[in-house]
Amino acid sequence: MMNFIYRIFEEVFPIFPFLKNKNSILNKVSNGNEVASKSERYEELGSDSLNIRIKEEHERASKIDEKTFKFTLGLSISLTVLAAASGSFVKFLPNSPFAIYISIICGISSLYMLAAGITALGAIKTLATYGYGTDHLLNQKKIGDAYLAEALYAQERMNIIRQLRNESAYQSLRNGFVMLFLALGITVVMLGNPSNASTPTKTNIEDVSKKRETTGLNEKILVSDEKNDNKSMQPTAKASDD
Numbered sequence: 001m002m003n004f005i006y007r008i009f010e011e012v013f014p015i016f017p018f019l020k021n022k023n024s025i026l027n028k029v030s031n032g033n034e035v036a037s038k039s040e041r042y043e044e045l046g047s048d049s050l051n052i053r054i055k056e057e058h059e060r061a062s063k064i065d066e067k068t069f070k071f072t073l074g075l076s077i078s079l080t081v082l083a084a085a086s087g088s089f090v091k092f093l094p095n096s097p098f099a100i101y102i103s104i105i106c107g108i109s110s111l112y113m114l115a116a117g118i119t120a121l122g123a124i125k126t127l128a129t130y131g132y133g134t135d136h137l138l139n140q141k142k143i144g145d146a147y148l149a150e151a152l153y154a155q156e157r158m159n160i161i162r163q164l165r166n167e168s169a170y171q172s173l174r175n176g177f178v179m180l181f182l183a184l185g186i187t188v189v190m191l192g193n194p195s196n197a198s199t200p201t202k203t204n205i206e207d208v209s210k211k212r213e214t215t216g217l218n219e220k221i222l223v224s225d226e227k228n229d230n231k232s233m234q235p236t237a238k239a240s241d242d
Contacts, residue, residue, distance in 0.1 A: 010171075011171060011175075012175070014167070014168040014171035014172055014175075015115055015119060015168055015172065017168075018119070018164050018165060018167075018168035021161075021164050022161050022164065022165075025157050025160060025161055026161075028157065029128075029154050029157050029158070035150050035153055035154055036146075036150060038153055039146075039149040039150045039152065039153035039154075040146075040149065042148075042149035042152055042153060043145045043146060043148075043149045045149075046145065047140075047144070047145050047148060050145060050148035050149060050151075050152055051131075051148065053152050054130075054131035054132075054148065054151060054152050054155060057131075057152065057155040057156060057159055058129070058131070058132065058155070060159055061127075061129070061155070061158065061159050061162060064123075064159065064162040064163060064166060065123040065162060066123075067166065068120050068122075068123040068162070068165060068166045068169060069120055069121075069123040069124065072116060072117075072119075072120035072166070072169040072170065072173060075173060077113075077117055079109075079113045079173070079176060079177060079180065082180065098186060098190060101186070102183050102186055102187060105179050105180075105182055105183040105186075106179075106180065106183045108176075108179050109176045109177075109179035109180040109183065110176070111176075112172050112173070112175045112176030112179060113172070113173060113176035113177075115172040115176075116169045116170075116172035116173040116176065117169075119165060119168050119169040119172060120165075120169045122165055123162075123165070127158045127161060127162070128154075128158060129155070129158070130150075130151040130152075130154040130155040130158070131148070131151035131152065131155055136151065
């Protein structure tokens with residue numbers, strides 16, 4: 001049951017599990033004893049195969065970052081603009097109690113897509129690269145296959161972070177698109193059923209007519225009161241003349 005609840009939470013708020021898993025992987029990679037124990041079985045591949053695998057992981061890292069940055073960021077920006085435009089479209093809708101809910105849904109959609117864009121921007125930040133540079137060559141000569149195995153293991157963990165970041169950006173983008181689709185669906189239903197929009201208009205017209213009738217009645221009462229006051233003052237004036 002807890003796994004099911006956590007899975008739902010991961011789908012609804014993908015950025016938080018990503019940050020948690022990222023920190024967990026970085027802590028494991030920074031632990032030299034754990035890296036040495038986990039990568040020990042990699043030494044069976046031999047130096048040539050280890051070097052090939054390290055190069056493959058470097059190429060894989062570049063492809064994941066490029067995919068995350070170009071595709072996810074570009075799509076999230078375009079859909080964010082679309083969500084904002086849909087939210088502003090609500091004020092042109094007829095008066096309806098659902099208009100405020102459509103605005104809220106469009107706002108949530110924009111937040112999801114902005115989260116996807118921010119996550120995709122993380123591809124610009126360079127993660128640690130293992131098995132590369134002058135130190136790599138010196139350690140390879142000095143330590144041998146054990147160092148190559150550790151470098152391969154650590155580089156694979158870095159690429160897992162890249163995969164998780166790509167998945168988190170995709171999930172945020174998907175959630176934003178679903179919310180936008182829901183808002184547009186409600187809007188289409190409202191526009192296709194104008195009877196719901198006519199009720200508030202009739203109510204407003206009736207309220208205005210009632211206010212006008214009340215104002216006219218009050219004015220008539222004031223006029224009649226003034227006439228009565230004038231009539232009551234006339235005998236007093238004649239008495240003073242006598």
